[in-house]
Amino acid sequence: MSKKNSNPFAHAWVGISATFHTERNFKIHVACSLLVIILGIWLPLTTSDWYWIALCIALVLVTELLNTAVESIVDLVSPTYHPLAKKAKDAAAGAVLIAAIFSLIIGGMIFIPKLCSYFGG
Numbered sequence: 001m002s003k004k005n006s007n008p009f010a011h012a013w014v015g016i017s018a019t020f021h022t023e024r025n026f027k028i029h030v031a032c033s034l035l036v037i038i039l040g041i042w043l044p045l046t047t048s049d050w051y052w053i054a055l056c057i058a059l060v061l062v063t064e065l066l067n068t069a070v071e072s073i074v075d076l077v078s079p080t081y082h083p084l085a086k087k088a089k090d091a092a093a094g095a096v097l098i099a100a101i102f103s104l105i106i107g108g109m110i111f112i113p114k115l116c117s118y119f120g121g
């Protein structure tokens with residue numbers, strides 16, 4: 001396919017779909033995101049709560065996609081051990097970890113009081 005006629009949305013979807021099918025952590029994050037959305041509809045959440053939840057979901061999925069991109073490039077250029085390959089992969093994994101911790105904190109701040117008042121009466 002020539003670069004001129006290529007569809008960037010199609011390439012983006014192929015990237016998301018390939019990551020979903022090959023990366024267990026991405027699947028877990030998508031499943032958690034769906035659960036959070038269902039829980040948010042059930043409780044329900046306020047509009048500003050949804051802004052934060054949307055930000056957290058996007059942050060985790062975007063960092064997971066970038067982590068996969070970094071891993072693929074590193075595996076391509078450095079199939080054997082190299083300290084810079086380790087640095088790149090560990091930094092990318094660190095980005096996912098920070099996004100996940102941030103999302104857990106925000107999720108806890110939003111959901112814990114609502115669940116307590118729901119079950120506490």
Ligand SMILES: Nc1ncnc2c1ncn2[C@@H]1O[C@H](COP(=O)(O)OP(=O)(O)OP(=O)(O)O)[C@@H](O)[C@H]1O
Pocket residue numbers: 023025071074078079080081082083085086087089090093
């Ligand atoms: N070529 C390499 N050179 C040096 N260290 C590497 C290399 N490949 C992997 N590592 C180290 O091993 C760790 C795990 O790498 P791996 O490619 O298995 O990623 P992963 O985090 O397990 O990915 P996945 O999300 O696919 O489980 C990296 O974070 C890095 O510390």
